[in-house]
Amino acid sequence: MNEQRDNLYSIGQFAKLTGVTERTLRYYDKQNLLKPSWRNEHGRRFYKDEDLLQLQKILTLKFLDFSLEEIAGHLADPGINLQQSLDHQYDLLRMKQKQIEAVISKLDRIRHIVEGTGTLDNGLLLTLIHSVQHEEEQRQYLSRLMPSTLIDAIYMEGKPDQERLDTERKMLVQMVKLTELGKAGKQPQDPEVVQAGLQLVEMMRELIGPIISEMSEEEVERLEILESDESFLDPSIFPQHVAKEDEQFISAVMDYLADKEKGGDLFGR
Secondary structure (H helix, E strand, C coil): CCHHHCCEEHHHHHHHHCCCCCHHHHHHHHCCCCCEEEEECCCEECHHHHHHHHHHHHHHHCCCCCCCCHHHHHHCCCCCCCCHHHCCCCCCCCHHHHHHCCCCCCHHHHHHHHCCCCCHHHHHHHHHHHHHHHHHHHHHHCCCCCCHHHHHHHCCCCCCCHHHHHHHHHHHHHHHHHHHHHCCCCCCCCCCHHHHHHHHHHHHHHHHHHHHHHCCCHHHHHHHHHHCCCCCCCCHHHHHHCCCCHHHHHHHHHHHHHHHHHHHHCCCC
């Protein structure tokens, strides 16, 4: 028995030798990926050099991003064509790479938009993230209801990326300012609220005002009907994480400004 023990590594020794934590080794044991070669009467795990080879196989396949279930399949059936598996895994990893790159790109955009806006309300930030994440889906939804020229204007199609980011950031700053004023108990007719609201309206005018002014009466009428319809936007595509009171306050500010405008319209329709 002493000779046998000389050829065995305790779990602590094996962990140091391989750089794998004891916790991971216990988990691999539980998942039947790497069973210790021997246990003593107290249940302590001991490993042989052969177990090191098995662990290296596991770590190699794990490096290639195989799931533990897939690794178990390869270990249980050495006859599996590993080369075919590698080709398939390569394709999967390339897809994952594209997904990660897309997420990073969207995160970069979100970070640029919120830069300098202060501490955002979580609800407003979640709404922004969802809008960036599902922008193409939202555009397709709106394209069934609005003229394409209006949609292009809303999403600033054709504008340089930096100009678009700057505009989105400026609009967000005014949205944040309005919600903060509302939380502070200000009323829509308060001069500070009116000023912030007018700045937001002016930015919206620059985006969509020229397009709306060129729309036919029929298109304008249809747009007005849509705006008055509470079910206009599908909540699964356009979720609102903003607090209801914030949303109502901004709506009240816009209504007040529209009433103050000649003809009761902010965008020259």
